Amino acid sequence: MISRVKRKVQHIMSFDPKRAYYRDRVRPQILNSPSIEVEAASEAELHVLTSARDWVNLVWSLKSFYQYVDERYALAIHGDDSLTEEHASILQSQFPGARVIRQADIRSEVIDSLAAYPNCKRLRETNTLSIKVFDFLHCLNADKMILFDSDLLFFSKPKAFLEALNRTDKRVNAFNRDVSTAYAIPVEDINKAGVEVHPEVNSGFGVVHKDSMPLEWIEEFLSIPGLADGHFWRIEQSLYALCASRFGVELLPNEYQVFLEGRLEDQPFRHYVGAVRDKMYVEGMKKLKPTLIT
Numbered sequence: 001m002i003s004r005v006k007r008k009v010q011h012i013m014s015f016d017p018k019r020a021y022y023r024d025r026v027r028p029q030i031l032n033s034p035s036i037e038v039e040a041a042s043e044a045e046l047h048v049l050t051s052a053r054d055w056v057n058l059v060w061s062l063k064s065f066y067q068y069v070d071e072r073y074a075l076a077i078h079g080d081d082s083l084t085e086e087h088a089s090i091l092q093s094q095f096p097g098a099r100v101i102r103q104a105d106i107r108s109e110v111i112d113s114l115a116a117y118p119n120c121k122r123l124r125e126t127n128t129l130s131i132k133v134f135d136f137l138h139c140l141n142a143d144k145m146i147l148f149d150s151d152l153l154f155f156s157k158p159k160a161f162l163e164a165l166n167r168t169d170k171r172v173n174a175f176n177r178d179v180s181t182a183y184a185i186p187v188e189d190i191n192k193a194g195v196e197v198h199p200e201v202n203s204g205f206g207v208v209h210k211d212s213m214p215l216e217w218i219e220e221f222l223s224i225p226g227l228a229d230g231h232f233w234r235i236e237q238s239l240y241a242l243c244a245s246r247f248g249v250e251l252l253p254n255e256y257q258v259f260l261e262g263r264l265e266d267q268p269f270r271h272y273v274g275a276v277r278d279k280m281y282v283e284g285m286k287k288l289k290p291t292l293i294t
Contacts, residue, residue, distance in 0.1 A: 053078050
């Protein structure tokens, strides 16, 4: 009884009316904004994972992105097990031409495709975030992938990102820089296995070449001691970093870096990771409301 009262008091004390207004009142209004029709095929295809909890945030993310880029890149939205048929239907109506891929329709197919790669197959069976690796690659219909998370917001044209996406002078993967290096196991342990990895790769936003992530490499990297059993949320990020480090990797400029302290200034974009998710509502959606909600 005392613990229930204590939790209730803590909840009341933590209540932020501004956060509640933007999260509960403003956020759903994006569903009444004009739909964005995307191409059936393009040289780069955007892939993103979402859930029942985050799919409305994703609509904000995608609409903020598409309003500042000239091309309506082909779009594949992957749902986890929590994404319902109703959610998928609404997403389809928000982005006509997109592929909305539910787990009921793709999971067995992807797992079967990994039969010759036991480490990959095991990870796909046990780690939901590995959808970002295996399902994205399995369903990718372009030579380049725009790697995307459902907690990104864009405030101006992402010029440096588009330059990385469209460059022809060399083929490297490019990612936003993390606030610090965050892989499934320490970099030192990866190096002990004879493998080099670039620090501070964040797999929330980037450019990935399709041939930069062969299953043979992923299978090899998953054999690094401790990696497949490491930090659950960081395994897929580690795989993107490892493959890119071998293939060729660059980090986007500092204005794309994940940051936890300070306010949004003139950055073209912000990645609202879990520690600053509330700011996605009170800062990001507040700033975008005049342009996205009419």
